Amino acid sequence: MSKFKVYLFTHFPVFRFSFFRFPFSIFHFPFSILLLILLFSCSPTRNVMKVPLKEEGADYLFEKLKEKELKYDWLSAKFSATYTNQGKETSFSGQLRIRKDSLIWISLTPMLGIEAIRLMISVDSVKMINRLNNTWFMGDYEYLNRVLNTNLDYDLLQAFLLGTDLQFYENGKFRASIDRGFYKLSTSERYKLKKFVKSGHENLKILIQNIWLDPETFKITHADVKEIRRDNIKLESSYSAFESIDGQMVPHEMRYIIWADNTIRVQATFSKIVLGNPLQFPFKIPASFRQIK
Numbered sequence: 001m002s003k004f005k006v007y008l009f010t011h012f013p014v015f016r017f018s019f020f021r022f023p024f025s026i027f028h029f030p031f032s033i034l035l036l037i038l039l040f041s042c043s044p045t046r047n048v049m050k051v052p053l054k055e056e057g058a059d060y061l062f063e064k065l066k067e068k069e070l071k072y073d074w075l076s077a078k079f080s081a082t083y084t085n086q087g088k089e090t091s092f093s094g095q096l097r098i099r100k101d102s103l104i105w106i107s108l109t110p111m112l113g114i115e116a117i118r119l120m121i122s123v124d125s126v127k128m129i130n131r132l133n134n135t136w137f138m139g140d141y142e143y144l145n146r147v148l149n150t151n152l153d154y155d156l157l158q159a160f161l162l163g164t165d166l167q168f169y170e171n172g173k174f175r176a177s178i179d180r181g182f183y184k185l186s187t188s189e190r191y192k193l194k195k196f197v198k199s200g201h202e203n204l205k206i207l208i209q210n211i212w213l214d215p216e217t218f219k220i221t222h223a224d225v226k227e228i229r230r231d232n233i234k235l236e237s238s239y240s241a242f243e244s245i246d247g248q249m250v251p252h253e254m255r256y257i258i259w260a261d262n263t264i265r266v267q268a269t270f271s272k273i274v275l276g277n278p279l280q281f282p283f284k285i286p287a288s289f290r291q292i293k
Contacts, residue, residue: 057176058174058176060176061174061185062185065185065220067218068218068219068249069163069164069165070162070164071248072275073100074098074100074275075100075162075275076098076272076273076274076279077096077271077273078093078094079093079095079268079270080092080093080094081093081094081266081267082266082267083264084265084266084267085262085263085265090110091110091111092108092116093108093111094107097279098158098161098162101158102123103281104119104120105119105279105281115131116131117129117130117131118131120281120283124141124154125139126138126141126143126144127283129285134290135291136285136291136292137291138291148260149261150258151226151230153168155167155196156225159223160237160256161254163220163223163237163239165211166207169192169193170191170192170193172190172191173189175187179212181215182212182213182215183218184210184212185210185213186211189228190206191205191206192205205227206229207228208227209225210223210224211223217242217249219249220239221238221239221240222236223237233259233260234259234260235258236258236259237256240252240253241253245273245275246276251270252269252271253269253270254268254269255267
């Protein structure tokens, strides 16, 4: 699996060659091979003209996004990642388990091979076991966002982890455009659905969102989102190295960036992705661990 990078290729070499008639014999055969090699290696290249993308309406593109996005009830995966904050880089591996729209379970393991941190994240709570200092935490997203200086909720986290669209927000009024060879959907007014609003603060939460779609697969290749009242914080993600799993195209290379006072970058490679198998979410706090608040 290659390290994660997102590239836009616009030129491809095409080779031109001609055929000449030679009296075929054992004597001529090596020279024919040599001539073919010279023709392939020395003839000038030309660029293939890219066909301009056909303009499509926002409703059509959003419908295709929903049609092609990853569908699952249960998902498990292993990953390796690099975390960068304030110029300091940390590498680790881990496991991810998700029950869609319900639970996210993450186990983080440094290169020593012993679990350091375990997280269990639900729609309204965040739990953590820290085996590095024998502590545990139970709280809500307010604490998580204060520590990371973000505006995350469960739906944003789930969508950004896997490159899917939001489930707990209105579809919104999108505008469609073409940007650098990709379809782009943009909205400046995406509200949380009332049934998922837990507080007055969430009721005021309005998202500004951009989504870039691959023009052939309609999979999300890049996305960013921020709150209309918090312009200094933006979440950004990119997805590549799509592979077919159970007939669905799933990204294996991800990049996440939290643009804030301290910019946080995470580059991850996913492997052994399994869809559909019911999962366990073990989270037992050792009696000797101390709670932090």
